[in-house]
Amino acid sequence: xxxxxxxxxxxxxxxxxxxxxxxxxxxxxxxxxxxxxxxxxxxxxxxxxxxxxxxxxxxxxxxxxxxxxxxxxxxxxxxxxxxxxxxxxxxxxxxxxxxxxxxxxxxxxxx
Amino acid sequence: xxxxxxxxxxxxxxxxxxxxxxxxxxxxxxxxxxxxxxxxxxxxxxxxxxxxxxxxxxxxxxxxxxxxxxxxxxxxxxxxxxxxxxxxxxxxxxxxxxxxxxxxxxxxxxxxxxxx
Numbered sequence: 001x002x003x004x005x006x007x008x009x010x011x012x013x014x015x016x017x018x019x020x021x022x023x024x025x026x027x028x029x030x031x032x033x034x035x036x037x038x039x040x041x042x043x044x045x046x047x048x049x050x051x052x053x054x055x056x057x058x059x060x061x062x063x064x065x066x067x068x069x070x071x072x073x074x075x076x077x078x079x080x081x082x083x084x085x086x087x088x089x090x091x092x093x094x095x096x097x098x099x100x101x102x103x104x105x106x107x108x109x110x111x
Numbered sequence: 112x113x114x115x116x117x118x119x120x121x122x123x124x125x126x127x128x129x130x131x132x133x134x135x136x137x138x139x140x141x142x143x144x145x146x147x148x149x150x151x152x153x154x155x156x157x158x159x160x161x162x163x164x165x166x167x168x169x170x171x172x173x174x175x176x177x178x179x180x181x182x183x184x185x186x187x188x189x190x191x192x193x194x195x196x197x198x199x200x201x202x203x204x205x206x207x208x209x210x211x212x213x214x215x216x217x218x219x220x221x222x223x224x225x226x227x
Contacts, residue, residue: 006153032214043115043202043218044154089153098144098167099216101153 002027004092006102013080014110021105023090024072030092033066033073034099039086047088048075080109113137115219117203123225129191132222136184136205143180144216145188146202154202154218160186161208190224198226 003026013019025033034049050057050064050073057064061080066073077084090102116135124130136143141162146154157176159167162183171178175194180186190197200223204216 004153034215036218043220045218046215049215091153093214098156098159099154101155104151104153 002030002092002094002100004090004100004102006090006105008105009103010106010108012108012110015082016079019075019077019080019084019107019109021075021088021090021107022072023074023092023102024070025092025100026071027092027094028068028071029094032093033064034091034093035062035064035075036089036091036101037086038089038104044089077107080107082109082111085109115203115205115217117201117219117222119222120220121223121225123227124193125227126195127192129189130193130224131190132188132201132203132224134186134188134203134219136186136203137207137217140205140207140217141183142206142208142214143186144204144206145178145186146204148200148202148221150199157188193224193226195226198224200224 006023031052036044037047038044050066061078063076085108087104087106089104091099093099118133143160145157148154158171158178160180163180178188200221202221203219206214206216
């Protein structure tokens with residue numbers, strides 16, 4: 001089955017700096033890669049996703065890049081703000097299989 | 112539009128006791144998922160329903176866990192008997208198979224189970 005690895009497990013940045021979280025996956029059949037943000041005690045919420053026919057997708061301050069050959073994808077947050085502090089999960093899904101989540105990255109944006 | 116609803120939000124029980132969780136998905140979503148999320152980890156799928164049919168329950172510990180979605184809408188997840196290692200947050204999610212939805216999964220707030 002699919003195996004998703006996520007790094008780093010914790011990340012601290014100064015407000016205004018950029019944050020990058022990286023994930024790798026094992027199943028070459030995976031074709032959908034969402035990123036979820038989970039604030040403490042709350043539900044995971046989708047913030048951006050990308051499909052395998054696209055190399056990069058951007059939505060305001062967040063962007064995701066995908067390298068299918070290397071089987072890795074990354075989340076980029078620019079101009080970070082304190083409200084960006086949360087746990088971020090990457091995930092990978094193939095058509096036949098379900099979402100497999102990474103272990104999460106605790107992002108702390110320092111004011 | 113209401114999101115995914117779960118109850119209870121919190122449950123504390125002693126080991127060997129039974130417990131049940133309830134989920135009401137977003138209206139019209141035919142796919143329903145139950146996940147378990149241990150502290151500091153990502154959600155792990157327990158079971159997936161397409162309408163009332165369980166199409167993927169390979170990760171469900173069937174000796175003590177059971178689930179049902181009798182009318183293809185609400186679902187219940189049961190643990191009997193509970194063990195200490197079952198302490199976790201149990202998340203329900205739903206998605207739609209309609210074109211253009213990207214199969215995005217919407218999560219409920221979860222039920223935090225503590226087994227003493």
